[in-house]
Amino acid sequence: MRRVRLTALPIVQSAVGAALAWWIATLPPIDHAQPFFAPIAALIVLGGGLGQRMPRVLELVGGVALGVLVGDLLVAWIGAGVIQIALVVTLAMVVAVLVGGGPLIVTQAAASAVLVVTLVPPVDGPTINLDRFVDALVGGIVGLVISVLLLPLNxxxxxxxxxxxxxxxxxxxxxxxxxxxxxxxxxxxxxxxxxxxxxxxxxxxxxxxxxxxxxxxxxxxxxxxxxxxxxxxxxxxxxxxxxxxxxxxxxxxxxxxxxxxxxxxxxxxxxxxxxxxxxxxxxxxxxxxxxxxxxxxxxxxxxxxxxxxxxxxxxxxxxxxxxxxxxxxxxxxxxxxxxxxxxxxxxxxxxxxxxxxx
Structure with missing residues (x-):
């Protein structure tokens, strides 16, 4: 019970962040029916950046969004599969390094790109769909706002x-x-x-x-x-x-x-x-x-x-x-x-x- 009491605020942060990110992503003008990456991004930011310095939190937001964007663009071009996973991870990490990201943003970019390929592969042919990138940004911003403005740690x-x-x-x-x-x-x-x-x-x-x-x-x-x-x-x-x-x-x-x-x-x-x-x-x-x-x-x-x-x-x-x-x-x-x-x-x-x- 003592451990639960010590982690009560992080638990509330995560629960509120996930629900709020999903809700915002379903509202106009975003209006996404299944904004899967919004609550996921919020949880990653709140969990990984919990009590950490602001640069780390921003790296998490950037890593999630970058990985989703690279994953979406590449899957629209080369499709999904075993080889595609290797290519997507490689290119997501290379892009993260090229934009000057630290180890955290590089790893998170790769993980988010894998989620795009494995969990929500495109079904509409080669059309580029940036909905998941928008969802990731929404979730990351919600996580940042909650951790800084609404429910910051003591x-x-x-x-x-x-x-x-x-x-x-x-x-x-x-x-x-x-x-x-x-x-x-x-x-x-x-x-x-x-x-x-x-x-x-x-x-x-x-x-x-x-x-x-x-x-x-x-x-x-x-x-x-x-x-x-x-x-x-x-x-x-x-x-x-x-x-x-x-x-x-x-x-x-x-x-x-x-x-x-x-x-x-x-x-x-x-x-x-x-x-x-x-x-x-x-x-x-x-x-x-x-x-x-x-x-x-x-x-x-x-x-x-x-x-x-x-x-x-x-x-x-x-x-x-x-x-x-x-x-x-x-x-x-x-x-x-x-x-x-x-x-x-x-x-x-x-x-x-x-x-x-x-």
Whole structure:
């Protein structure tokens, strides 16, 4: 039921788009009796372009219409059959490439051309019939209007679905490293590293979703009021990207610390747990649209504890772990809306020495 609830709007978009495209194509002046390609084109645009950036949606519209047009013209000339399918696919893709289409428009042009040849072959001899091309344009335009004007996705919800689980995962990872250091469990630290390496796909999906959400917030009038709240998620994207990289470095050096049998000052796992708390608080404040004051306090506390542990570390790996805690605290503070100058003012100072961290 949760999955159904999350996909309720796309389902409604598709149902309304298919019905509306068919209805419009049957009205004068179009007045087509069986406008098969109108709802199909609408569904392709709404399904393939769901939450995507506008160029992708336009590519889908162009790909469907181009494929239908090429298919209709070629079938009227050479008829339908096995060899004709190969020729139609080839020429549809060549034309799509020649007009400068990307992979999406090329593939969609080929698929639409195949539908013309296989499902609705011409029955009136070599006469060129552009009805299906018009139907495809109607469906594509209906899909575009619905996704942008009538029933656009909520950009904040789209952003939240990507960032919330990523922040939760990062919080769990730093807490897992803390537990591994306390137990001196190298296997647990290695497992955390393996899990951290899997977050890159989530980061890429986050950037893609935020680009689409930002575009919806810009072009869809009914979503303009969401731009302020969405801005907080957009500001978080780069710091969260940095966090995932720093967590991977943290895991690697935690493993090295345990391999070298270096001491683990109690402040280090404490600082990591404070970081985990800061990440969880940041997620909650982002969802609510609140100023993340408590998240900032937890991040500063984490940096303070890590700095206190610096003089008790017994080797290079321990110092790097401390450095990564400070770096992660900086990332959290930047994600919490502070400038880099403000972050530097809040961070505790480091003891004098040849190397500085954070």
């Amino acid at each position: 950009p904040v919800s789209a952003a939240r679905r990507q960032i919330d689980p990523l922040l939760t995962t990062l919080a769990e990872l730093v807490e897992e490293v803390a537990d591994a250091l306390v137990a001196r469990d190298r296997a647990a630290a290695t497992k955390a590293l393996e899990r951290a390496r899997e977050t890159q796909g989530d980061v890429d999906a986050m950037h893609s979703a935020l680009e689409g959400a930002n575009e919806v917030a810009r072009v869809a009038p009914v979503r303009w009021r969401e731009r302020g709240h969405l801005g907080a998620f957009l500001d978080v994207a780069v710091p969260v990207d940095h966090m995932t990289r720093n967590v991977r470095v943290l895991c690697r050096h935690a493993i090295s610390l345990l391999q070298r049998d270096e001491p683990v000052p109690r402040e280090v796992p404490q600082s990591l747990r404070a970081l985990g708390g800061a990440l969880r608080l940041l997620r909650i404040d982002l969802d609510r649209g609140d100023e993340p004051r408590e998240s900032r306090l937890s991040a500063v506390a984490a940096a303070q504890m890590a700095t206190e542990a610096l003089e008790h570390t017994g080797g290079f790996a321990g110092q790097v772990v401390v450095a990564q805690v400070r770096s992660l605290a900086v990332d959290v503070l930047l994600a919490a809306g502070l400038s880099r100058d403000e972050v530097q003012e809040l961070l505790p100072g480091l003891p004098e020495g040849p190397v500085s961290y954070g």
